[in-house]
Amino acid sequence: MTELTKTLELKLVEPTAHKRRKLRETREAYQQALHDAFDADCATQTEANDIVVEHDLSGYAKNALKQYVPQLTTTYNADELHDDHPVRFTNEGLRLDHKPENAIEWYVKIPHHEDYHLWMPAQPNPKQRDWLEALNAGDARMGESRLFERDGGWYLHVTATRDVEDGSEVSAEEQMPIGVDIGEASLVTVCHRDDHGSPTAPKLWADEGKTIRRLRKTYFTAKRRLQTRGSERIAESFGDDVWRQIDDVFHHVTREVVEYAESVENPVLVLEDLTHIRESMDYGEYMNRRLHGWGFAKIHAQIRYKAVEKGIPVETVNPRNTSKECHACGEVGYRPKQATFTCPNKACWVSEYQADVNGAINIADRYLSGESHSREHTDGDDSAEDGGRLTAPQDTQADATQQETLGTYAS
Template sequence: MSEECKTLEAYLAPPTQHKQRKLHDEDERYEALLRESFNDECDTMSAVNEVVSGEDLNWHSKNALKQYVPNLLDKDTYDAKQLADTHPIRYANTAAVFDHDDDRHHEICWEVPLPGHGTNFWIPLQLNPEQEDWWHSLIDEDDDSVWAGELRLQRDGSRWVLHVAANYEVEPDHACSTTSDDVTPIGFDVGEAKLLVGCALRDNTPVDPLFVDGSRVRHLRQKQASAEDRLKPRYASKLLDDLVWGRWQDAIEDEIEKASTRAVEYASQFENPVIVLEFLEGITDEDIGKYWNRRLGKWLFSQLQSRIEDKAAERGIPVEYVHPHHTSKTCHACQHIGYRPHQGTFKCTNDECWVSEYQADLNAAAKIAQRLNPWGESLPWKSAGNDSPQSGGQWQAHEDTSSSERLLSERRALNDKVLSSSPAVGAGAEPETGDANTS
């Protein structure tokens, strides 16, 4: 048996002003201790413990920080050079305390942990409707097929979204080995002009490529960046996020969702497919390009990769990560280093190679596919690092009001597969009842 992880998401029903203030205070406490631990280069759990011990933060988050910060500073795991602007509040799996009642408007409530005794409060959850069966398995004390890992609570404009890592065991699939000669490697290259280019290899030859245009995402990102530059002198960073980041984000995530679906559908048409992606941490700002060299850059790459991996898992298609170095500059036919005279064209410098000019992104996708094996360049994926949500927005949560419900996009966390510990799911004190307006 092997252990897999699925991220479950739910929006907190709109809290009262008093509870909203408590959430914001806890967010600021967590952020301060995270940055202090990181800046002090606390590369062991004991070192982090010296920073957080005695501080006014719930103990579930303290335990999560002891695991998380050393990973950020571990060169073999992530080796972060600096922290991003915002982070979710992390909780150890001991914070997975839920209550279920079929008679409530929102059936499942979560006990929000706060520092001190008697300070926790209950709040209803607006579940992703596509994940309701997973949620019920998670909170069912008699069902041990799914258990909770780490939790993350993320601000999403004026709302809060909860992510819970749901761990489960699966039987290993030995039908297709990624090192077998019978597999069809399928490389995917992410870029600016072409959001996604897929290339399957048969006998080391590209066949029937997939092209997904990137002009729509590029246009949305340009509008987003323009608004950010215009408003930055007048607003603080967190208010700027609410005004700018979310305005175009739903549309961008929709494009990512469509592209990832097309990628997996493309891969599924081949016999024994193995999807091959570039290892994210090898991508530099220079690789990302002019309009991707800011907040959207690595976020978009990781978001798209995450959705491809999720959907590939649903189809039973293996996913492998390979080193990204020089994939855009190496000829897939002769392995000589070439160059790109402009964005869409690759030129091979080997006079004896049949390739003179080639579509640049297709050449890169083919090279990525070649690195699966037998060249020994594939490597395991390490998920510690980017602390922002990393997948697309297929479901939308409804804002609970007495008159109407408005839509907000999905935010998901990294599928953090480096999660352990036993489940701690159960009912706590009597939660609030009724609909979200009681929160």
């Protein structure tokens, strides 16, 4: 096993004037406590505690300071302090909450003095969503967090650690690509080719797709009725329960996808690069809402981090026409029904084929043809996550706080 540690960055989304004041109070109290303890040459946690205990800080910030100041004086031999040290909190101080039904999905609880906590919406680096999913599921461990202000915005750096299996060194020629097709009828479909090049061992999670569709329809219908009656609090509680059920289905399916890969020798899971999935969807208002809210990015992220934990590589390929081309001859066909692909090429042995399996094979073949590439995002462009969110109809407060993430991201 190998221990991986990564620093995750989240931008706090437009804090209110009240919350900005509380953040600045925390920062100023922390800076003062840090300088007081440093100027007193505190070389032990006990010595630092005697200084910082008098300051108006949460216990999580005080405990982080008690550990940090002795390191400055004894380990790093620092002779002066900069003025812009981030506010540090121990791993127990920060809490994450995931609200996939909201326009801003992630929320963080930031400790304040006298057990007063600030719950704030936060926008993560889209490239790090798999790590956030792992933290949220308890499959990664949260370490120290650091709060700081940059270019007028407030940010959190959160340390996350998880254990992963050591992957064996296998050449690309020895790898077995497994195509992963994420859809609406079948939530996920996987398939690969055998040693003779024939599609083999497809697996579809169609029942789970039905379950998700039912849960989402129940949620949308009930929320509209409850909001009409003015029962906002009941609607929110009901929504939380429904989205927990959806998340449970996602975790169950993505875990089985990785187990499928483990049953194949030298597997590599191949996903579609959905960076521009929102832009490519235009099926009318009703279908757009359903597809945009299907959870593509969430399923991607969960497959990624669970595969990494098992030492299984994950690649992405261009998604263009993977659902429209025939996996046997490459002819562009059509789908007379959701689950059926029809090839128009009279010379092709394929006449009709299961559509999701056809898509999964095409995805795997894209990797074999050398079209794989790492998933890339431009800073500030989180279209993949926008397109894959489990987005529900938004209330005015959520709409007012939705904002694009700006600035550089943590590595």
